[in-house]
Amino acid sequence: MDSPTAAEVTDVVKVYGRGDTAVRALNHVSVNFLAQRFTAIMGPSGSGKSTLMHCLAGLDAVDSGRVRIGRHDVTGLSDAALTRLRRNHVGFVFQSFNLLPTLTAEENILLGLRLAGRQPDRQWFDTVVDVLGLRARLGHKPGELSGGQQQRVACARALVGRPDVVFADEPTGNLDSRSGAEVLGFLRASVHEMGQTVVMVTHDPVAASYTDHGVLLADGRIAAHLQRPTADAVLSALANVGA
Numbered sequence: 001m002d003s004p005t006a007a008e009v010t011d012v013v014k015v016y017g018r019g020d021t022a023v024r025a026l027n028h029v030s031v032n033f034l035a036q037r038f039t040a041i042m043g044p045s046g047s048g049k050s051t052l053m054h055c056l057a058g059l060d061a062v063d064s065g066r067v068r069i070g071r072h073d074v075t076g077l078s079d080a081a082l083t084r085l086r087r088n089h090v091g092f093v094f095q096s097f098n099l100l101p102t103l104t105a106e107e108n109i110l111l112g113l114r115l116a117g118r119q120p121d122r123q124w125f126d127t128v129v130d131v132l133g134l135r136a137r138l139g140h141k142p143g144e145l146s147g148g149q150q151q152r153v154a155c156a157r158a159l160v161g162r163p164d165v166v167f168a169d170e171p172t173g174n175l176d177s178r179s180g181a182e183v184l185g186f187l188r189a190s191v192h193e194m195g196q197t198v199v200m201v202t203h204d205p206v207a208a209s210y211t212d213h214g215v216l217l218a219d220g221r222i223a224a225h226l227q228r229p230t231a232d233a234v235l236s237a238l239a240n241v242g243a
């Protein structure tokens, strides 16, 4: 049986600015992201990767078209409803970690659930913390952790609420290659062994090679789909779109 769709955009247009300076960042884009898959959004600089992720996550409004997360239609929701949807159904991992410096790792991991008034599932929390190797670091503040450890805390924070989808925006952009490989290996394991769904924006062919599926953007349109992309396949697909 095919996986259900975790997130989807249908015929989405997103224009920044007006008149002569208007930029059509997404030009009638339709794509669905299957549940329990690790998907990469790739493309040259300025091709619309971040815009697509922001529109998918309801962080940016579309000009036309529809956006869906799980069973929820994102288009047309009020800001309060969008905030609720994100808190309960979406996890985020950012390039710059975005942890609160005054909170411990454990408090950072659980903050989103606390804000949503949800009780953590302790067994799931323990699984995520142990798979990420964070047990001995839970009482540390971000300033006492390495970049790789901070990003693993951010991954735990994204997954602890069992979201419909985790959006990761260049999650290895600030990491050395060994820490980056650990984070990518964990994101892949969270999908293949823990049943989660991850959509990752990356310009790095090696990062994309950890995923099940790659969506290549060029000039605000879908230029190609790559199944089980290798780094070489990503490089040649990027070369084909002039990157």
Ligand SMILES: Nc1ncnc2c1ncn2[C@@H]1O[C@H](COP(=O)(O)OP(=O)(O)OP(=O)(O)O)[C@@H](O)[C@H]1O
Binding pocket: 016, 017, 023, 024, 025, 043, 044, 045, 046, 047, 048, 049, 050, 051, 052, 203
């Ligand atoms: N807030 C904004 N105002 C005006 N133009 C914008 C804005 N955000 C993005 N753009 C433009 O929209 C287009 C797509 O940008 P986007 O950031 O989505 O690309 P990207 O593929 O993520 O690029 P990069 O890899 O460099 O981060 C670009 O031409 C960009 O300059």
